[in-house]
Every structure is written in C-alpha cells, then in structure tokens.
Amino acid sequence: MPFYLPVLLLANQKDLEHLRQVRVEDGQALAVQNNCHFAELSAAEDVEGVELTMTALFREVRTLKSQRTAVRQKKPSLMHVTKLFSSLIGRSSGSSFSEADGEKPKLKSSSTASSLHTSDESESKVNTPTEKEVKSNKGIKKRPSFSL
Numbered sequence: 247m248p249f250y251l252p253v254l255l256l257a258n259q260k261d262l263e264h265l266r267q268v269r270v271e272d273g274q275a276l277a278v279q280n281n282c283h284f285a286e287l288s289a290a291e292d293v294e295g296v297e298l299t300m301t302a303l304f305r306e307v308r309t310l311k312s313q314r315t316a317v318r319q320k321k322p323s324l325m326h327v328t329k330l331f332s333s334l335i336g337r338s339s340g341s342s343f344s345e346a347d348g349e350k351p352k353l354k355s356s357s358t359a360s361s362l363h364t365s366d367e368s369e370s371k372v373n374t375p376t377e378k379e380v381k382s383n384k385g386i387k388k389r390p391s392f393s394l
C-alpha cells in the first residue's frame with residue numbers, strides 16, 4: 247500500500263476579504279497539485295469552523311492509522327512462515343536432523359532413514375514422513391488456513 251499522509255492547506259483570515267492576495271482558485275489548484283485538502287477560514291470569526299476542519303483532519307489520520315495497523319497484523323512474519331513450513335513437512339525447525347554433521351536434510355526413505363538419524367531403531371522414530379507418505383499425502387499435517 248503506498249504511504250499516504252493527509253495534508254491540509256489551510257488559509258486563514260478569510261474575514262479580511264478586502265486584503266486578499268491569493269485567489270481561492272489558486273489555493274485550490276495548489277492543493278490539487280500537491281494531493282492535499284484545501285480550506286479557507288477565519289480564526290477570528292469562525293472558531294467552530296476551525297474546530298470542525300481540524301477534527302476532520304485528525305479523524306482521517308486516525309482512520310488511516312487503524313487501517314494500516316489492521317493490514318500489518320494480517321501479514322505473517324518470516325518466522326511464522328518458517329514454522330508453518332516446518333509443520334507442513336512434519337518437523338519442528340532443526341529438530342529432526344543433525345546440523346552438526348553438515349549434511350543437508352533429506353526426506354527419509356526406507357533405505358536412507360537410518361543413515362539420517364541413528365542406528366538405534368527406537369531413537370530413529372522421528373516425525374518425518376517417508377517419500378511414499380509424502381507422495382500419498384499421508385503424514386503431512388493439515389495446512390492451517392491463513393492469508394498473506
């Protein structure tokens with residue numbers, strides 16, 4: 247989302263019309279050029295107008311801020327995506343293979359399972375699906391729903 251900051255070009259002393267030096271149309275055109283709001287008012291004679299104008303600006307800022315916060319909260323962090331990916335392949339990150347031996351993680355197949363882990367059959371029961379299980383979708387946890 248492109249960053250938009252609400253800006254107000256506000257001309258004061260509207261009551262002193264006879265001393266006007268800038269035409270209303272020029273003020274409006276400048277506001278359009280700079281993608282901002284435009285208003286003319288009199289602080290001396292229209293305090294309510296000042297209040298309403300400033301309140302409208304602050305309300306817009308607040309609305310935009312809460313919209314941005316909502317969008318940010320929807321985005322999953324890199325850590326979240328990594329954990330999610332790990333859970334999809336049935337292991338928590340880094341726990342089912344040894345990083346110390348420098349080997350890249352491989353999917354367990356019936357012939358390579360023991361070389362990936364330990365020769366002790368009881369310790370080799372880790373939560374990693376075999377290639378067969380992966381192909382048949384068994385052993386893969388159900389993908390949790392989320393939106394990017």
Ligand SMILES: Nc1nc2c(ncn2[C@@H]2O[C@H](COP(=O)(O)OP(=O)(O)OP(=O)(O)O)[C@@H](O)[C@H]2O)c(=O)[nH]1
Binds near residue numbers: 259262291
């Ligand atoms: N008639 C009229 N006079 C105003 C209005 N707003 C401000 N003034 C007068 O204009 C003069 C300048 O007002 P300031 O509030 O000091 O304006 P400023 O731009 O902050 O001026 P600096 O403090 O010198 O930078 C004062 O005499 C105010 O009373 C207005 O809407 N109408």
